[in-house]
Amino acid sequence: MLELNFATSMNDAMSDTMIKENPFSSQPTTSAFTEESTYQAVCKSAVASAIFAVLGLSAFLAQMFMLLPILGIVFALLALKAIRAYPDELVGKGAAKFGLLLSAVCLIGSGAMHSFIYATEVPEGYRRISFAELKPSSRGTDAQGFPKRAAELDGEKVFIKGYVRPPSGKQYGLKSFIMVGDFGDCCFGGDPAITDVVAIKIQSDDTVNYGYGLRRIGGTFRLNPSTAASDEEEIPRVFYEIEADHVR
Incomplete structure (x- = not known):
């Protein structure tokens, strides 16, 4: 009887181990659910806003490039709106804020500079x-x-x-x-x-x-x-x- 009980216990233990460690099991483990639920994607609009913000520095060189910081502001606002709506699925708020701030500086700064140049560039008598x-x-x-x-x-x-x-x-x-x-x-x-x-x-x-x-x-x-x-x-x-x- 003792030998029978011992064999039964060993079979139960081996069965539990195979269920827990079977890599072909169709049932996902609790850890898999946890990892999937915490996955977040980077907001593409946030990345675009940061890129346009950096490119927007060229607005200080020529007025034709002032469209770049405008695009940076638009993409930053879209990114912040999307992240606010889906906080558990999207990340990139820092990049969006960076793009918004730098784009605003480029747009306002270059606009003021070009306005000053336009007002003072024509020599007297011309x-x-x-x-x-x-x-x-x-x-x-x-x-x-x-x-x-x-x-x-x-x-x-x-x-x-x-x-x-x-x-x-x-x-x-x-x-x-x-x-x-x-x-x-x-x-x-x-x-x-x-x-x-x-x-x-x-x-x-x-x-x-x-x-x-x-x-x-x-x-x-x-x-x-x-x-x-x-x-x-x-x-x-x-x-x-x-x-x-x-x-x-």
């Missing part, structure tokens, strides 16, 4: 103009077919901002170059219209190097009815020219 004013429009043209605005500016001191179109070969110490108003035409092989370019001829000792940065040019505007020859093969002639004495 008139601010834009490339849009030089395009043919519904305002009409003069007897020679030029925009009336361009004809009115002939001989005036003007101030204009744009990009240096890469010349053929020489890229440093430029005394004359073609300026365009669009970043794509400048740096990505665009095909600007003849009324979208201005020939710049520097009259001072200043020179310009080709680069992606925005240039600020001041000087006397000239309208060339018969067009003037250009050094660039891509743009064989130009209607507008500025004899520059202010280069930044």
Whole structure:
């Protein structure tokens, strides 16, 4: 009888061990439930907000990049809303707050800086103009077919901002170059219209190097009815020219 009881106890113990340790058992253990219930995913919007916030620092270099901190703020607010709604499933509140704070600093700081530059960048005695004013429009043209605005500016001191179109070969110490108003035409092989370019001829000792940065040019505007020859093969002639004495 004693031997029978001992054998029965051993069988029961082995059965319990096999149930607990059987890796093929279809019944999940309590620890598995615990691990699954505590799993949290990183909120993608929080990560995006942090990335756009860092990229938003470039807004201090050019106004066109001010869209980046705006996106950083939008993604940060979306992330905080999602994390608040699903606190047990999502993490990333710290990244979202970082993205929100840095994006706000970039947006407000760059906006204030560019506003100050805009208010003070035009030298005294110069008139601010834009490339849009030089395009043919519904305002009409003069007897020679030029925009009336361009004809009115002939001989005036003007101030204009744009990009240096890469010349053929020489890229440093430029005394004359073609300026365009669009970043794509400048740096990505665009095909600007003849009324979208201005020939710049520097009259001072200043020179310009080709680069992606925005240039600020001041000087006397000239309208060339018969067009003037250009050094660039891509743009064989130009209607507008500025004899520059202010280069930044």
